[in-house]
Amino acid sequence: MVDSQCTRCKALLNHTIVAMVAGQVVRVKCNTCGSEHNHRPAKEPKAATVKGAKAEKEVKAPRTRAAKAPAVSDEAVWEEMIQPLDPDLAVPYSMDGKFKANTLISHPTFGTGVVASCQAGKVEVVFKTGRKLLRSAC
Known part of the structure; x- marks a missing residue:
């Protein structure tokens, strides 16, 4: 043992x-x-090392994050994208539907949205509440 x-x-x-x-x-x-x-034997604790004068370093000021440009909200992007489109012409969303960029769609849960991009089997849609990646036949 x-x-x-x-x-x-x-x-x-x-x-x-x-x-x-x-x-x-x-x-x-x-x-x-x-x-x-x-077999993996129990690890032995490492011996404490003595720090000499060389090991002492200058104390630096804590790092700060660079200021980022204010992000544009998804609601502002949605309002800009939907402005030239007619909401009455929104296509009902379905998982097996094919959608093109800048197409207005009507989703039963998220409401009216604009297709931002199409990828293999997915479309990115900008809704007033935010961006969603939805399944499609693209």
Whole structure:
């Protein structure tokens, strides 16, 4: 019997020795879960190192984030995209429908939206509440 780090249990547990090479344990079987794996002995704590004068560094000021430009809200983008389009001509959304960019669609949950881009099997639609990636036959 030997203590080993079990790969399945993720804990240091009692194991039965299965194989030894040159007097060293190389393969063990966990007495808790029954898995067989290479022996992983308990890790020994690292010795504390003494820091000398070279290890001392100047204390730097904490990092600050660069100021970002204010992001344009999805609602503002939606209002700009929907302005030239007629809401009465909105196409009802369906998962098997084919949509092109700048097409006005009517979704039963999210409301009226404008198709921003088409990808394989998906369309990105800008709604008043935000952007959504929806399934389609594009």
